[in-house]
Amino acid sequence: MITVDTGFAGPDIPPAQSLMTVLGIDTRRLGPDYWGAIQDAGRLCPVCADRGRCRAALADGTAALGYTSFCPNADLLGELEAAAAGGLVTDWA
Numbered sequence: 001m002i003t004v005d006t007g008f009a010g011p012d013i014p015p016a017q018s019l020m021t022v023l024g025i026d027t028r029r030l031g032p033d034y035w036g037a038i039q040d041a042g043r044l045c046p047v048c049a050d051r052g053r054c055r056a057a058l059a060d061g062t063a064a065l066g067y068t069s070f071c072p073n074a075d076l077l078g079e080l081e082a083a084a085a086g087g088l089v090t091d092w093a
Contacts, residue, residue, distance in 0.1 A: 025080045
């Protein structure tokens with residue numbers, strides 16, 4: 001099985017990675033064309049103005065319902081969610 005190394009581990013896991021898990025996005029099943037986008041999503045988190053809001057939404061279980069209203073990665077996460085639901089994906093446009 002191929003896994004995507006996001007470059008983050010432990011307490012440094014960015015909210016985007018946690019949100020992907022909440023949304024049911026299995027990054028291991030997405031094709032290599034998505035891997036750069038997944039890493040970019042995680043790199044945006046440390047400089048995001050809404051990081052605290054995201055962490056709070058993840059903690060209280062509302063992130064999956066409300067992330068689109070504050071997350072700068074919302075469009076990408078929506079595409080990844082749709083792609084992951086469709087099975088193994090090899091192309092991201």
